[in-house]
Amino acid sequence: MTDQEPKYILCAVRGGQESRNTVVRAIDLALKYNARLTFFHILDAEFLGAASLTMTPVRSIYEQLHEMGEFAMLILCDRASRRGVTRVDYKVQEGNIKDLLRQIAIETHADIMVMGRPVRSPGSNVFTRQDFDDFIHSLQTDTDPHIIVVSPDPLDIDLNSDPHGILPSEE
């Protein structure tokens, strides 16, 4: 492994079937470079305020959602370990998706950040397609990690993604 090889890979993921390709890609990269892999899950429960009338306070549900997020990340870590990734962990945080993605990209000094392209925008906190492209562009410009965007459909080639997972110096 050379000094320019990525040592730290961050995978921002929601979980579920649509995250599959993103997770696989991140694990492949971690195996290729024997890098540390962190799965990052952002929790937001803004939908609860508008959607529900309940006899239980909304704030007390955040803890449950946090545990659910951690569990999902634990499953991904287990999957990565079984495939041979030796250093894998996860992080779950609650808050605004855009702000937290930017923050973690800066704070962790990750070499590569793998994200999935959203396929639907059911809520106000999920990107529209144009929003997402603009966000990725600003993230690439303002932060260190090389951003790799993975599409859920493997036949849908994303011109912004790096299909081989190579560093900028190799382009």
Place this chain on the structure above:
Amino acid sequence: MNPTLRRTFLSAALILISLVLLWTNSPSRAQSDLSPVLIAGSVFDNLDQPVSGAQVILSGKDPDSIISEVLTESSGNFLLDVPENIPDNLNLHIERAHFETLEVPLTPADIQELKKGDSITTPDLVINRRITISFWIATLIFVGVLVLIATGKLHNTLAALVGASLIYFVSYIGYPINENLYIFNFHQSLFYVDWNVIFLIMGMMIIIAVVENTGIFQWLAFTAYRISGGKMILLLPILMLITGIASAFLDNVTTMLLMTPISVQIALSLGLSPLVLLIPEVMASNVIGISTLIGTPTNILIGSYAHLSFNDFLVNLTPGVIMAFIGLALYSYLTYRKQLSGSQDTSALLLERLGQQASITEPIHLKKAGVIGFFMLLLFMFGERIHLIPAVTALLGATALMVWIRPNIEEMIEAVDWTTLVFFISLFIVVGAIQEVGLISFIAEEIGIMVGDNLLLAVLVVIWFSAILSTVIANIPFTAAMLPVIGYLTITIPGAQSMVLFYCLSVGSAMGGNGSLIGASANMVTSGIAERAGYPITYVYFFKKGFPALLITVTLATIWLLIRFL
């Protein structure tokens, strides 16, 4: 004795005795100071419903010469004081907003009775509804609130507040411009707020805040998983049952908020899509939740309006609910049998993690909550005998729990979701407005004409009409608006006095929620959590799974209600 003195004394005695006799035997007019002369009567509308707050004025030949006036009570009754000197011509003038004014001249015989000092009773007075521009404004506001809630353009509470504010705005600002814009004033609007509902919900919120922090639901779900040994044929119905029974004592949304995250984890650990567990669970929550008075907000509304007790719901609905649940469980298993057969064994790591998360975090609080809950259950079941209303039981239980546990009182008060309470208060005002202007009477009359005296038809119409409409209209405002309609039908249809139509409304509005994603708030929050876990539930997907469940459960519940009441 001196004869002159004797004559004087006797004369004085005679005069004194005469005066005493005159005073005690004075004519009945003097007795009116002790027994007032009254005109008694009752005012009804054209649907034979009592009219409260109608102004009854007694006047002479000149309508402006008001002799006496009074307002009718909630029973429609009035007692009008009649003063001493009354003219030979007397008229009763009955007026009320949103009704035609009624003039009733008193008969000479009645007037004679009154002059003699005797009270009289008039025949029932009927005033007819008057449709004005305020009818259309109130209707539009109500429909607007429903649309805002259904589309999610505004928070539910804000939508209801906007509706209530518009009602007041039109009434107060519009009235000086045109009296036909008047709907009702603030004081009148408060009569439509059911404070029993508000305080019952408030009390339950505090109790739920203590219970949900104990981790009991997560523990129950994990225990179900261990008992079933991961066998889906056992696990699925057990989880559905736990969710349903919890929903019978907490509200559905709370139950799903607590059960969904742990269910997602159990499903993921078994290699299953969480939807395999979540969809049946939320449907079970909508079905079993109506077993008790406190299980759903709609039941709380119905119970308070129709004076149905905790036991009434238990006795009259639970067997039907059990039938519906069995049908639902079979349907769920058949729907997901392919996915269920593909479940995997859980890894030791995930099992350990599940066990850690699904532990009772506050065992002492749980025990205390259990004791208080037991006594509350007894009070719900038997408190009716001492006229103890459910709201008082809930407040007593909440206070006892807080005194015993001594939590941070500010946190506990924060546990009361004031947003929800404001929603209910505002909703009562908006529904009260459409009641005031006559929209509810109009709907009741039309449905009454449609079903006539046929109780069977009425049962089928109410239950299925409620079920289908609940798939598109939020069930809480729908139920609140339907209550006076059902009340009218209950009075007018022979046999309906068993309150069967209220139970039909309960079944239809709750089980109808399974018909679509927006049919119940519990569906929406489950969908929201599942989506955030990466397993979105689309409207079409939920409809495909839920609508057949609606047909099955409502059919089985209908069969029960027909057996029970017809």
